Amino acid sequence: MSPPAPIPEIPFYLPVGNECRLFELAFAHRLPLLLKGPTGCGKTRFVAHMAARVGRPLYTVSCHDDLTAADLTGRYLLKGGDTVWTDGPLTAAVRQGGIAYLDEVVEARKDVTVVLHPLTDDRRLLPLDRTGELLQAPDDFMLVVSYNPGYQNVLKQLKPSTRQRFVAIEFDFPPAEVERKVVVAETGLDEGRAHSLVMLAGRLRSLKGHDLEEGVSTRLLVYCATLVQAGMNLREAVQAAMIEPLTDDADVKKGLDEVVLAVF
Numbered sequence: 001m002s003p004p005a006p007i008p009e010i011p012f013y014l015p016v017g018n019e020c021r022l023f024e025l026a027f028a029h030r031l032p033l034l035l036k037g038p039t040g041c042g043k044t045r046f047v048a049h050m051a052a053r054v055g056r057p058l059y060t061v062s063c064h065d066d067l068t069a070a071d072l073t074g075r076y077l078l079k080g081g082d083t084v085w086t087d088g089p090l091t092a093a094v095r096q097g098g099i100a101y102l103d104e105v106v107e108a109r110k111d112v113t114v115v116l117h118p119l120t121d122d123r124r125l126l127p128l129d130r131t132g133e134l135l136q137a138p139d140d141f142m143l144v145v146s147y148n149p150g151y152q153n154v155l156k157q158l159k160p161s162t163r164q165r166f167v168a169i170e171f172d173f174p175p176a177e178v179e180r181k182v183v184v185a186e187t188g189l190d191e192g193r194a195h196s197l198v199m200l201a202g203r204l205r206s207l208k209g210h211d212l213e214e215g216v217s218t219r220l221l222v223y224c225a226t227l228v229q230a231g232m233n234l235r236e237a238v239q240a241a242m243i244e245p246l247t248d249d250a251d252v253k254k255g256l257d258e259v260v261l262a263v264f
């Protein structure tokens with residue numbers, strides 16, 4: 001397992017609502033937190049920002065469909081002829097105190113829920129069957145999970161018995177005013193062009209549902225502004241960062257191009 005990232009300077013995060021206060025209260029009162037929202041809207045950055053603010057190390061795990069409970073808790077590994085127990089990121093966060101952030105938790109295998117349940121009620125326990133230990137999470141341990149409710153996958157919904165163990169915050173792409181400031185802060189692009197890109201993103205997002213599964217993310221907007229700031233012409237940057245990543249369908253692309261032409 002890779003060591004946790006050292007506690008960095010506080011990463012830049014511009015709040016949209018009361019999310020920072022909610023995180024601080026949840027941390028202080030040992031409540032687990034669920035972040036819902038589309039990909040690329042600031043969830044990971046928010047957790048990195050808050051982990052640094054509360055001064056705890058952050059253990060981030062990007063969940064995928066092969067991720068098992070053992071990937072989180074740990075396993076015996078062969079080291080120089082011996083088998084040595086090696087903590088997974090969740091166990092490390094519980095043992096040392098820290099923020100465990102499971103990104104896209106619904107992607108993980110079902111056995112992960114079994115591990116999360118005793119950790120997310122008032123017992124705050126992590127049983128390690130393999131070592132026979134029963135770890136009690138310290139006060140400065142916090143579990144944060146995120147998922148994207150937008151994916152239309154019935155098999156991959158968070159079960160009520162799991163989701164009702166968390167305090168939840170709904171994320172969405174930031175309002176235009178906040179998003180413009182984010183683009184400027186992240187890329188150094190001038191206010192005027194940042195404003196135009198944010199307006200364009202808004203127009204492209206309104207097509208979501210008709211032809212597109214997901215709207216253009218703040219992440220892509222930041223990529224686009226980065227290309228423009230590096231000297232690329234606006235139309236090319238938009239094509240590369242805000243159109244091509246969204247779809248492979250030629251007709252849909254044509255529709256998106258028309259929106260771009262109408263804005264620029």
Ligand code: ADP
Pocket residue numbers: 012013014015016037038039040041042043044045046174182186218219222
């Ligand atoms: P998610 O975890 O929701 O997929 P990220 O946290 O990785 O998305 O956000 C993608 C990018 O968007 C970040 O790297 C950052 O540049 C930017 N971003 C989005 N929202 C904010 C915000 N409120 N403050 C600062 N940066 C933001």
